[in-house]
Amino acid sequence: MKSGRAIVLLGLYSMFSALVLLVVGFVTRDLQAQLNEKLAGSGGDSEFATQAAEQMHRGVLGFLANNDAAMMEALAQVPIVVLIVFKISLFFLPAYIALMGFDQVSGEVGPRSMRYLTVRARRSSVLLGKFLSQATLLVGLVLIIDLAIFIYARIINDDFAFGVLVLNLLKFWSATVVFSLAYVALTTLCSSLFRVPAVSLVFNFILLFIFWLMDSVGRAVSDENVLRFLRYLSPSYYSGNLLHPKLAEFAMSGAAYAAFAAIFLFGAYGVLRARDL
Template sequence: MIWSAECRRTIRSVRVVALLGLYSMFSLLVLLVVGGITKAMREQVEAQLAQVGADASAGVQVAEEMRKGFLGFLVGGDQAMMEALGQVPLVVLVVFKVTLFFLPIYIAIMGFDQVSGEVGPRSIRYLTVRARRSSLLLGKFLSQATVLLGLVLIIDLAIFIYAAFTTPDFTPAAFVLNLLKFWLAAVVFSLAYLALTTFCSGLFRSPALSLIFNIFMLFGFWLVNLIGGLASEGSPVGYVRYLSPSHYANNLLHPRLAEFAVSGAAYAGFAVVFLGCALFVLRARDL
């Protein structure tokens, strides 16, 4: 009941339109920048080949080699991922990678007041009389997740449609399969950060403090992942990167089930921990 009521309230609010507009504008900006850079590089290569008198087949070969090199850079040189993502336009993969960095902040803006918005004015007391605190928390979390996953699907679909119009060899079968794959990866990634937002929202009575603390937590996880990634091979400091959710994002598109399962299990573990902490705080709080 809480889930359905919160979903209806969120969908009818102006916020969901603003969130969709914000997500759309950011994705469109990245899409245009990446598309412009790709087009400029392709034209430059064609011009250089024309100057030396190379034929069209040489241009196609050079472009393919450049594509493979850039794809290898994006996926860390994993040959299995390079083969699996070989049919996906680079613009889709680049936008996906960039939006994964932006998505946690977007989630924080979306749900920073899901609990603190009720705790601050004490309107939550009228809900806890009729429902358990755990039901209240999970209902709000699931409603935010439903709206978020719908918004992500809309944006992913728009990006893939753009890629289909600009890439002639992007077949309908590859379109559908990779759309589902990229959307599932975004789902797994998003739910852990949404659980973090739920936890931060339950810590404070003020929604503004919840948002600020949430952003600090995101920055802390990003810093931990960066420090662990920059540590020398075999250094104990390098293991701290496993404490950051961002570390497990690379294998969300992996074609082998074992690698994807490890990342999926890590994000599920983070989500359970964050939701458990949120429930502990809500049960201990004087409402």
């Protein structure tokens, strides 16, 4: 907070979210214009317009919810703009987290200031403190941006009730936090592996690309192909059920991200414990 990094990170997160909102708004207006043209061609039939709007909404919702009937029903009252921004945010958040904390450990190990910290505290305590500090900052930034997005959605959608807004704000915020903690732990691991922060950042991006590739290949191949199991090794594969209304589905995704976070943190602790500070 004292370094001003929080303000820079908040500005970066805000600019990206605003850009996504502008693009989504442009596409929405374009679709609305096409719908108005169809309405004009049908002689102004209001029933036709309502059916067309509902069909378009359900089509987009089905794509974003992977055609899961339970999720579609639970998210039916949430504006599409919120769902689209959420989906896109899950794609760029790992890179954003890497930029946020790539030097959290290597920034201390490189100039050897870590030895002064470990005089007063155990290495595990220093590592956990670094992880929790980045996680706490990220939780606050995500809450601010999610709140702004939901307020924007409420302004442009009069039928978005306040009670539904609050409930879904907590749901979306919790889902993003659960998703992000595993990647914060991954950043801690990458930062522990190298003394030079820039090398930690590059290696972190390489791992993110590998995880994305594993998920993409695992989803693309047929169920008979052994490569389909690669997707289970990628954290991003488990993001689909973070908004699921069934507790069992959400708990399974949450448990997967907790397992990834634990593995990355234990790996970081093993590296830091064996390193000569």
